[in-house]
Amino acid sequence: MFPFGDKKEISLGQNRDKSGYEEIIDMNDGRINVMLLGTSGCGKSTLINAMLGEEKAETGIGDPVTNAIAVYQSDSLPFRMIDTAGYEFDFFHQHKTRNDIAKFGKEGVRQKNVEKLIHMIWFCIDGTVKRIDQSVLSYIKSVSDDWKGVPIILVFTKSYSEIEEEENVRMAKDAIHKYNSKHTKNPLVIEGIIPVVAKLYPINETFSVAPRNLDKLVEKTNELAPKGIRMANNAVKDIDVGIKRGMAQSIVVGATTAACAVGAIPIPTPDAAVLVPLQTAMMGAIAKTYGIRENSQINSIVNSVLKVGMTTIAGRTLLNQLKLIPGLNAAGSVLNAVTAGIVTFAAGEISINMFERVYKGNVEYKAVDWEAEAFSLFSNYMPGIMKAVKSYADKHDGVIDPKKLGDLLSELFPKK
Numbered sequence: 001m002f003p004f005g006d007k008k009e010i011s012l013g014q015n016r017d018k019s020g021y022e023e024i025i026d027m028n029d030g031r032i033n034v035m036l037l038g039t040s041g042c043g044k045s046t047l048i049n050a051m052l053g054e055e056k057a058e059t060g061i062g063d064p065v066t067n068a069i070a071v072y073q074s075d076s077l078p079f080r081m082i083d084t085a086g087y088e089f090d091f092f093h094q095h096k097t098r099n100d101i102a103k104f105g106k107e108g109v110r111q112k113n114v115e116k117l118i119h120m121i122w123f124c125i126d127g128t129v130k131r132i133d134q135s136v137l138s139y140i141k142s143v144s145d146d147w148k149g150v151p152i153i154l155v156f157t158k159s160y161s162e163i164e165e166e167e168n169v170r171m172a173k174d175a176i177h178k179y180n181s182k183h184t185k186n187p188l189v190i191e192g193i194i195p196v197v198a199k200l201y202p203i204n205e206t207f208s209v210a211p212r213n214l215d216k217l218v219e220k221t222n223e224l225a226p227k228g229i230r231m232a233n234n235a236v237k238d239i240d241v242g243i244k245r246g247m248a249q250s251i252v253v254g255a256t257t258a259a260c261a262v263g264a265i266p267i268p269t270p271d272a273a274v275l276v277p278l279q280t281a282m283m284g285a286i287a288k289t290y291g292i293r294e295n296s297q298i299n300s301i302v303n304s305v306l307k308v309g310m311t312t313i314a315g316r317t318l319l320n321q322l323k324l325i326p327g328l329n330a331a332g333s334v335l336n337a338v339t340a341g342i343v344t345f346a347a348g349e350i351s352i353n354m355f356e357r358v359y360k361g362n363v364e365y366k367a368v369d370w371e372a373e374a375f376s377l378f379s380n381y382m383p384g385i386m387k388a389v390k391s392y393a394d395k396h397d398g399v400i401d402p403k404k405l406g407d408l409l410s411e412l413f414p415k416k
Helices: 044-052 091-111 134-146 162-182 214-263 272-289 295-312 316-323 332-360 370-395 402-410
Strands: 009-012 023-026 032-038 070-072 079-083 120-126 152-157 192-195
Touching: 032 044, 032 134, 032 214, 044 079, 044 120, 044 152, 044 214, 091 134, 091 214, 120 134, 120 214, 134 162, 152 162, 152 214, 162 192, 192 214, 214 272, 214 332, 214 402, 272 295, 272 332, 295 332, 295 370, 316 332, 316 370, 332 370, 332 402, 370 402
Parallel strands: 032 079, 032 120, 120 152, 152 192
Antiparallel strands: 009 023, 070 079
């Protein structure tokens, strides 16, 4: 048993006995994951090797050694260590590293691989540099925000004297205070500042500085592990929902394109009833994307969206609104196609909203008036949708391409 308790589980969704669609990322052997961030050459790899008790992470002097994300663990440690490419003082490298970290975590959620989650961050700073740039603190905060504020420990490597230790801790506190004074609504929280020496450092032929404070770093990590698990759990839920939302929106875009093709068929008005089979299939696919299998949940939401959609925005009313767009240059069949696409897209986004709320456990579906919810969402979404169509028409000489309508409107509803 590790110091912070027995094997843990990170759960997504609600209890399995209530909904049947809970997903779990098992903590396997109970280890948490500590991600190491820091400037190139600060000693991350040396610290990893010191913790492991053997040379596994490549170290070096000069050019950056770590160019990719790597995971290290030992039977003697209650945590894994995730090494990353060094922080560089230019936007390109910062952006790439952060994206690599985000992709790494997203893969962990998608694959249900606990080794790719982030429960804690050690941000390593070379203790001999005597400087903490505000941009470094901003970078730490950005990565932390991606993982719901998991605990951060500031680790000063190469702290070869007690005087340096005291100076570095004081410098760090001053830098953090300066940062937070400018970011009062979203401050950077550092749970610990620990100076360490990871490797025997020879001063001359007679004297050397021995490794120290590694035990303090392990103790602090164990102390913060329960909080790290809680915060990572929240982040996992958000990432999981973002993945599902992206999949669901792809379904909506595809259905919107198909609806445009149906709407282009010459009929007096683009009657929403003609689109019901397509929209029903679309919403059923969205429900499955969110892991919802219970027919009563699916049917109550689908029927409400279809009923409200047919009575509020379908047919001649929406068609007339499109005709009022100044400069719109479109044949009747194109307007019918766009109308059908808008109806379907709105129904899809509204069903995403509803199924996502059920999946996240934010509502008890039997207690919700889904018809009233659908009406409210249609009323909220339609002005933005019509504004987007008008803006597109203005930029393209009044021409609307129905085949591009789904992608155009999807930009209104970010995946994250």
